[in-house]
Amino acid sequence: MIYPVSILLGEILYIITLLFRQIQYQDCFLRQKIDNFGRMVFKVLIIEDEPALQETLKLNLELEGYHVETLSTGLNAISYIRSFSPDLILLDIMLPVLSGTEIYKELKEQRISIPVIFLTAKDDVKDKIEGLKLGADDYITKPFDLEELLLRVNIVLKRHKSPMATDVFNFGKCEINFSTFEVKTISGTIETISKREMALLKLLIDHLNHVVSRDEILDKLWTKEESPSSRTIDNFILNFRKWFEVNPKEPVHFYSIRGIGYKFVPGS
Ligand code: CA
Numbered sequence: 001m002i003y004p005v006s007i008l009l010g011e012i013l014y015i016i017t018l019l020f021r022q023i024q025y026q027d028c029f030l031r032q033k034i035d036n037f038g039r040m041v042f043k044v045l046i047i048e049d050e051p052a053l054q055e056t057l058k059l060n061l062e063l064e065g066y067h068v069e070t071l072s073t074g075l076n077a078i079s080y081i082r083s084f085s086p087d088l089i090l091l092d093i094m095l096p097v098l099s100g101t102e103i104y105k106e107l108k109e110q111r112i113s114i115p116v117i118f119l120t121a122k123d124d125v126k127d128k129i130e131g132l133k134l135g136a137d138d139y140i141t142k143p144f145d146l147e148e149l150l151l152r153v154n155i156v157l158k159r160h161k162s163p164m165a166t167d168v169f170n171f172g173k174c175e176i177n178f179s180t181f182e183v184k185t186i187s188g189t190i191e192t193i194s195k196r197e198m199a200l201l202k203l204l205i206d207h208l209n210h211v212v213s214r215d216e217i218l219d220k221l222w223t224k225e226e227s228p229s230s231r232t233i234d235n236f237i238l239n240f241r242k243w244f245e246v247n248p249k250e251p252v253h254f255y256s257i258r259g260i261g262y263k264f265v266p267g268s
Contacts, residue, residue, distance in 0.1 A: 042157055045086035047071045049095050060146055074098025078106050088157055092119045104134055115160045171266035174244045185243040196221055200236050204264035213261040
Protein backbone atom coordinates (compact mmCIF):
# COMPACT_ATOMS: atom_id res chain seq x y z
CA MET A 1 0.00 0.00 0.00
CA ILE A 2 1.35 3.44 -0.91
CA TYR A 3 1.18 6.09 1.79
CA PRO A 4 -0.07 9.45 0.58
CA VAL A 5 2.90 11.89 0.70
CA SER A 6 1.02 14.41 2.86
CA ILE A 7 0.35 11.82 5.63
CA LEU A 8 3.98 10.67 5.51
CA LEU A 9 5.23 14.25 5.80
CA GLY A 10 2.80 14.88 8.63
CA GLU A 11 4.11 11.90 10.58
CA ILE A 12 7.74 12.89 10.02
CA LEU A 13 6.98 16.40 11.26
CA TYR A 14 5.22 14.96 14.32
CA ILE A 15 8.22 12.75 15.18
CA ILE A 16 10.62 15.70 14.75
CA THR A 17 8.43 17.80 17.08
CA LEU A 18 8.47 15.04 19.71
CA LEU A 19 12.25 14.67 19.47
CA PHE A 20 12.72 18.43 19.74
CA ARG A 21 10.47 18.56 22.80
CA GLN A 22 12.45 15.72 24.39
CA ILE A 23 15.74 17.58 23.85
CA GLN A 24 14.23 20.72 25.36
CA TYR A 25 13.11 18.77 28.44
CA GLN A 26 16.46 17.08 28.85
CA ASP A 27 18.20 20.45 28.64
CA CYS A 28 15.78 21.85 31.19
CA PHE A 29 16.38 18.92 33.60
CA LEU A 30 20.14 19.23 33.29
CA ARG A 31 20.06 22.92 34.04
CA GLN A 32 17.83 22.44 37.05
CA LYS A 33 19.87 19.54 38.31
CA ILE A 34 22.86 21.85 38.69
CA ASP A 35 20.89 24.82 40.00
CA ASN A 36 18.79 22.96 42.46
CA PHE A 37 21.01 20.40 44.09
CA GLY A 38 19.46 17.24 42.81
CA ARG A 39 15.84 18.27 42.51
CA MET A 40 14.82 17.29 39.03
CA VAL A 41 12.25 19.97 38.26
CA PHE A 42 11.15 23.29 39.66
CA LYS A 43 8.02 23.03 41.78
CA VAL A 44 5.25 25.58 41.34
CA LEU A 45 2.25 25.96 43.64
CA ILE A 46 -0.84 27.66 42.20
CA ILE A 47 -3.28 29.06 44.77
CA GLU A 48 -6.27 30.13 42.71
CA ASP A 49 -9.98 29.58 43.28
CA GLU A 50 -11.21 29.95 39.69
CA PRO A 51 -11.24 26.31 38.48
CA ALA A 52 -10.82 27.07 34.76
CA LEU A 53 -7.91 29.44 35.33
CA GLN A 54 -6.30 27.06 37.81
CA GLU A 55 -6.54 24.19 35.32
CA THR A 56 -5.18 26.24 32.39
CA LEU A 57 -2.23 27.45 34.45
CA LYS A 58 -1.46 23.95 35.70
CA LEU A 59 -1.58 22.42 32.24
CA ASN A 60 0.63 25.05 30.65
CA LEU A 61 3.21 25.02 33.42
CA GLU A 62 3.34 21.22 33.28
CA LEU A 63 3.93 21.43 29.53
CA GLU A 64 6.91 23.65 30.32
CA GLY A 65 8.31 20.88 32.53
CA TYR A 66 7.34 22.19 35.98
CA HIS A 67 5.95 20.02 38.78
CA VAL A 68 2.68 21.76 39.64
CA GLU A 69 0.35 21.45 42.62
CA THR A 70 -2.81 23.49 43.20
CA LEU A 71 -4.89 24.84 46.06
CA SER A 72 -8.29 26.50 45.76
CA THR A 73 -8.49 28.23 49.12
CA GLY A 74 -6.18 29.82 51.63
CA LEU A 75 -7.15 27.15 54.17
CA ASN A 76 -4.06 25.30 55.43
CA ALA A 77 -2.03 27.02 52.70
CA ILE A 78 0.95 27.60 55.00
CA SER A 79 1.27 24.00 56.15
CA TYR A 80 0.80 22.85 52.55
CA ILE A 81 3.56 25.21 51.43
CA ARG A 82 5.81 23.87 54.17
CA SER A 83 5.34 20.27 53.10
CA PHE A 84 5.38 20.83 49.32
CA SER A 85 8.21 23.39 49.53
CA PRO A 86 7.62 24.97 46.09
CA ASP A 87 10.23 27.01 44.23
CA LEU A 88 7.59 29.54 43.27
CA ILE A 89 4.01 30.38 44.26
CA LEU A 90 1.38 31.87 41.95
CA LEU A 91 -0.90 33.50 44.47
CA ASP A 92 -4.36 34.86 43.76
CA ILE A 93 -5.30 37.82 45.96
CA MET A 94 -9.02 37.17 46.39
CA LEU A 95 -9.31 33.71 47.93
CA PRO A 96 -11.80 32.02 50.25
CA VAL A 97 -10.85 31.72 53.95
CA LEU A 98 -7.48 33.48 53.82
CA SER A 99 -6.62 36.11 51.21
CA GLY A 100 -3.46 36.04 49.11
CA THR A 101 -2.00 39.00 50.97
CA GLU A 102 -2.72 37.36 54.34
CA ILE A 103 -0.97 34.19 53.17
CA TYR A 104 1.97 36.28 51.98
CA LYS A 105 2.22 38.12 55.31
CA GLU A 106 2.19 34.79 57.14
CA LEU A 107 4.99 33.47 54.90
CA LYS A 108 7.09 36.54 55.76
CA GLU A 109 6.34 36.18 59.47
CA GLN A 110 7.43 32.57 59.41
CA ARG A 111 10.54 33.53 57.42
CA ILE A 112 9.61 31.26 54.54
CA SER A 113 11.39 32.80 51.57
CA ILE A 114 9.70 31.48 48.45
CA PRO A 115 9.24 33.82 45.46
CA VAL A 116 5.65 34.85 44.92
CA ILE A 117 3.88 36.20 41.85
CA PHE A 118 0.51 37.71 42.74
CA LEU A 119 -2.42 37.22 40.41
CA THR A 120 -4.55 40.33 40.74
CA ALA A 121 -7.93 41.38 39.40
CA LYS A 122 -7.87 43.86 36.55
CA ASP A 123 -8.77 47.05 38.32
CA ASP A 124 -7.50 46.25 41.76
CA VAL A 125 -4.77 48.86 41.91
CA LYS A 126 -4.87 48.83 45.71
CA ASP A 127 -4.04 45.10 45.77
CA LYS A 128 -1.10 45.58 43.45
CA ILE A 129 0.35 48.36 45.56
CA GLU A 130 -0.16 46.37 48.74
CA GLY A 131 1.43 43.27 47.19
CA LEU A 132 4.49 45.15 46.04
CA LYS A 133 4.78 47.01 49.35
CA LEU A 134 4.86 43.64 51.08
CA GLY A 135 7.75 42.63 48.84
CA ALA A 136 6.14 40.35 46.25
CA ASP A 137 8.46 39.44 43.41
CA ASP A 138 6.00 40.32 40.71
CA TYR A 139 2.33 40.56 39.94
CA ILE A 140 0.29 39.94 36.86
CA THR A 141 -3.13 41.33 36.10
CA LYS A 142 -6.03 39.09 35.11
CA PRO A 143 -6.91 38.40 32.35
CA PHE A 144 -3.33 37.84 31.29
CA ASP A 145 -1.46 36.48 28.31
CA LEU A 146 -0.19 32.96 29.07
CA GLU A 147 3.10 33.49 27.26
CA GLU A 148 3.75 36.54 29.38
CA LEU A 149 2.99 34.66 32.58
CA LEU A 150 5.31 31.78 31.62
CA LEU A 151 8.04 34.28 30.83
CA ARG A 152 7.61 35.98 34.20
CA VAL A 153 7.68 32.63 36.01
CA ASN A 154 10.93 31.86 34.23
CA ILE A 155 12.45 35.25 35.07
CA VAL A 156 11.50 35.10 38.75
CA LEU A 157 12.85 31.54 39.10
CA LYS A 158 16.11 32.50 37.40
CA ARG A 159 16.46 35.57 39.59
CA HIS A 160 16.05 33.44 42.70
CA LYS A 161 17.81 30.27 41.68
CA SER A 162 20.88 31.67 39.95
CA PRO A 163 22.14 33.71 42.90
CA MET A 164 21.47 30.70 45.15
CA ALA A 165 23.64 28.49 42.94
CA THR A 166 26.58 30.83 43.39
CA ASP A 167 25.59 32.17 46.76
CA VAL A 168 27.52 32.03 49.95
CA PHE A 169 25.76 31.68 53.28
CA ASN A 170 27.58 33.01 56.34
CA PHE A 171 26.91 32.41 60.01
CA GLY A 172 29.42 33.32 62.70
CA LYS A 173 32.88 32.58 61.34
CA CYS A 174 31.54 29.83 59.11
CA GLU A 175 30.70 29.94 55.45
CA ILE A 176 28.81 27.64 53.08
CA ASN A 177 29.43 28.00 49.37
CA PHE A 178 26.54 26.40 47.49
CA SER A 179 28.26 26.58 44.10
CA THR A 180 31.67 25.14 44.98
CA PHE A 181 30.38 22.64 47.57
CA GLU A 182 32.96 23.98 49.99
CA VAL A 183 32.46 25.04 53.57
CA LYS A 184 34.68 27.16 55.80
CA THR A 185 34.70 25.51 59.20
CA ILE A 186 34.77 27.11 62.65
CA SER A 187 38.54 26.49 62.78
CA GLY A 188 39.03 28.22 59.41
CA THR A 189 39.77 25.13 57.31
CA ILE A 190 38.05 24.52 53.97
CA GLU A 191 36.20 21.21 53.52
CA THR A 192 34.61 19.89 50.36
CA ILE A 193 31.28 18.25 51.14
CA SER A 194 29.04 15.82 49.29
CA LYS A 195 26.03 16.78 47.20
CA ARG A 196 23.65 15.24 49.76
CA GLU A 197 25.31 16.95 52.68
CA MET A 198 24.94 20.24 50.81
CA ALA A 199 21.29 19.45 50.02
CA LEU A 200 20.63 18.83 53.72
CA LEU A 201 22.37 22.07 54.69
CA LYS A 202 20.26 23.93 52.14
CA LEU A 203 17.05 22.33 53.40
CA LEU A 204 17.84 23.24 57.01
CA ILE A 205 18.84 26.79 56.03
CA ASP A 206 15.61 27.18 54.01
CA HIS A 207 13.73 26.37 57.24
CA LEU A 208 15.85 28.56 59.49
CA ASN A 209 14.89 28.21 63.19
CA HIS A 210 12.22 25.61 62.34
CA VAL A 211 12.30 21.86 62.80
CA VAL A 212 12.55 19.84 59.60
CA SER A 213 11.17 16.37 60.14
CA ARG A 214 13.19 13.25 59.46
CA ASP A 215 10.48 12.14 56.99
CA GLU A 216 10.73 15.38 55.04
CA ILE A 217 14.51 15.03 54.82
CA LEU A 218 14.22 11.44 53.60
CA ASP A 219 11.55 12.50 51.11
CA LYS A 220 13.59 15.41 49.72
CA LEU A 221 17.05 13.85 49.63
CA TRP A 222 16.39 10.28 48.67
CA THR A 223 14.13 8.55 46.17
CA LYS A 224 11.54 6.01 47.32
CA GLU A 225 13.68 3.17 45.94
CA GLU A 226 16.70 4.16 48.02
CA SER A 227 16.65 3.21 51.65
CA PRO A 228 19.23 5.09 53.65
CA SER A 229 19.91 3.75 57.12
CA SER A 230 18.45 5.74 59.98
CA ARG A 231 21.98 6.62 61.03
CA THR A 232 22.77 8.36 57.73
CA ILE A 233 21.12 11.68 58.60
CA ASP A 234 22.58 11.52 62.13
CA ASN A 235 26.02 11.08 60.60
CA PHE A 236 25.49 14.14 58.40
CA ILE A 237 24.49 16.15 61.46
CA LEU A 238 27.55 14.89 63.37
CA ASN A 239 29.72 16.14 60.50
CA PHE A 240 27.99 19.53 60.51
CA ARG A 241 28.67 19.84 64.25
CA LYS A 242 32.29 18.84 63.78
CA TRP A 243 32.69 21.55 61.12
CA PHE A 244 30.54 24.36 62.48
CA GLU A 245 30.24 24.05 66.26
CA VAL A 246 32.72 25.37 68.83
CA ASN A 247 31.80 22.39 70.98
CA PRO A 248 30.20 19.59 68.89
CA LYS A 249 28.90 17.98 72.09
CA GLU A 250 26.96 21.11 73.01
CA PRO A 251 25.65 22.33 69.66
CA VAL A 252 24.19 25.82 69.28
CA HIS A 253 23.51 25.65 65.52
CA PHE A 254 22.53 22.08 64.62
CA TYR A 255 19.91 20.63 66.95
CA SER A 256 18.44 17.12 66.94
CA ILE A 257 14.90 17.03 68.26
CA ARG A 258 14.45 13.48 69.47
CA GLY A 259 11.89 11.50 67.47
CA ILE A 260 10.99 14.51 65.30
CA GLY A 261 13.79 15.95 63.26
CA TYR A 262 16.47 18.61 63.05
CA LYS A 263 16.76 22.35 63.32
CA PHE A 264 19.34 24.88 62.19
CA VAL A 265 19.78 28.10 64.19
CA PRO A 266 22.29 30.56 62.70
CA GLY A 267 22.66 32.50 65.97
CA SER A 268 23.48 36.18 66.22
CA1 CA B 1 -10.04 34.67 43.23
